[in-house]
Amino acid sequence: MNEGKKVQAIQEEILRLKKEKNALILAHNYQIPEIQDLADFVGDSLGLARRAQETDADIIVFCGVVFMAETAKILNPEKKVLIPSLDAGCSLVDSISLEDLRAWKAEHPDAVVVGYVNTSAEIKAECDICVTSSNAVELVRSIPEDREILFLPDMFLGAYVARKTGRKMHIWPGECHVHARLGYHRIRQMQTRYPDAELLVHPECGCSTSCLYYAENGDLGEHVHILSTSGMIRKARETRAKRFLVATEVGILHPLRKAAPDREFVPVDEEAICPYMKKITLENLLTSLREEVYEIDVPENIRTKALKALQAMVSVG
Numbered sequence: 001m002n003e004g005k006k007v008q009a010i011q012e013e014i015l016r017l018k019k020e021k022n023a024l025i026l027a028h029n030y031q032i033p034e035i036q037d038l039a040d041f042v043g044d045s046l047g048l049a050r051r052a053q054e055t056d057a058d059i060i061v062f063c064g065v066v067f068m069a070e071t072a073k074i075l076n077p078e079k080k081v082l083i084p085s086l087d088a089g090c091s092l093v094d095s096i097s098l099e100d101l102r103a104w105k106a107e108h109p110d111a112v113v114v115g116y117v118n119t120s121a122e123i124k125a126e127c128d129i130c131v132t133s134s135n136a137v138e139l140v141r142s143i144p145e146d147r148e149i150l151f152l153p154d155m156f157l158g159a160y161v162a163r164k165t166g167r168k169m170h171i172w173p174g175e176c177h178v179h180a181r182l183g184y185h186r187i188r189q190m191q192t193r194y195p196d197a198e199l200l201v202h203p204e205c206g207c208s209t210s211c212l213y214y215a216e217n218g219d220l221g222e223h224v225h226i227l228s229t230s231g232m233i234r235k236a237r238e239t240r241a242k243r244f245l246v247a248t249e250v251g252i253l254h255p256l257r258k259a260a261p262d263r264e265f266v267p268v269d270e271e272a273i274c275p276y277m278k279k280i281t282l283e284n285l286l287t288s289l290r291e292e293v294y295e296i297d298v299p300e301n302i303r304t305k306a307l308k309a310l311q312a313m314v315s316v317g
């Protein structure tokens with residue numbers, strides 16, 4: 001069987017099993033195109049968390065990284081949540097351990113703890129509020145002025161939120177090491193190479209939070225748009241610009257090119273690939289559905305605490 005036929009056979013079997021088992025396939029924007037095309041819904045962390053809450057499917061197969069699948073489980077304890085590979089980690093999640101956080105909290109016992117969604121379930125359980133990059137500013141603004149704030153784990157998002165809100169915060173020095181390369185100098189280099197292009201930044205995942213910080217500072221020029229995937233698609237259709245630089249993980253190029261084929265989308269760095277996201281393949285997605293592996297389990301005492309922090313995140317922005 002040639003490669004094309006093999007892929008088609010796997011896709012057909014995935015769709016058959018999905019129907020048979022009443023499963024929902026959620027895929028993050030950074031998944032490979034073949035998986036995005038099969039999914040019931042493709043989106044960012046917040047969109048996927050919301051979709052997971054709305055479904056009446058019996059099984060949720062989460063094509064993303066482990067902390068996202070944990071979030072789906074926290075919000076849907078009665079559902080079976082599967083992830084096709086347990087190796088789909090996240091360097092930002094790994095930048096803070098439970099011991100680190102407990103020690104930090106002990107130094108600031110009265111602080112409100114604000115955690116970016118890229119954290120493990122046990123870290124979320126120790127946070128007061130969980131945020132995404134699109135609602136972090138609004139949620140931090142809602143904290144009373146006289147309260148001290150600990151912000152974790154993404155230092156770029158923390159610096160951006162501190163500047164936007166004017167709040168003094170203690171910020172954990174974590175970053176997404178995978179995409180430290182998607183930085184200011186690289187963007188300026190590409191803007192010089194493509195002076196007619198507008199810059200699109202997706203405000204999600206640690207790979208682009210440093211761009212938020214520089215954009216807010218005015219360091220990236222005027223034509224910078226910080227938008228969700230659907231916002232990017234709208235912008236590409238509405239503006240006269242024909243070419244866009246995309247400062248985000250390259251997986252996002254697939255939905256953009258599909259939706260606006262008459263525009264050119266150039267990655268700021270074509271090596272900006274999250275290897276954790278790419279641990280999910282058609283083959284392990286098929287195995288996941290067939291054998292119902294790997295099931296995500298969050299202990300109830302952790303889940304209920306993490307749920308409180310997550311509820312604000314899901315309800316705002």
Ligand code: SF4
Pocket residue numbers: 065089090091092093118176177178179205206207249274275276277
């Ligand atoms: S892109 Fe960075 S922050 Fe996002 S999942 Fe990959 S390692 Fe984590």
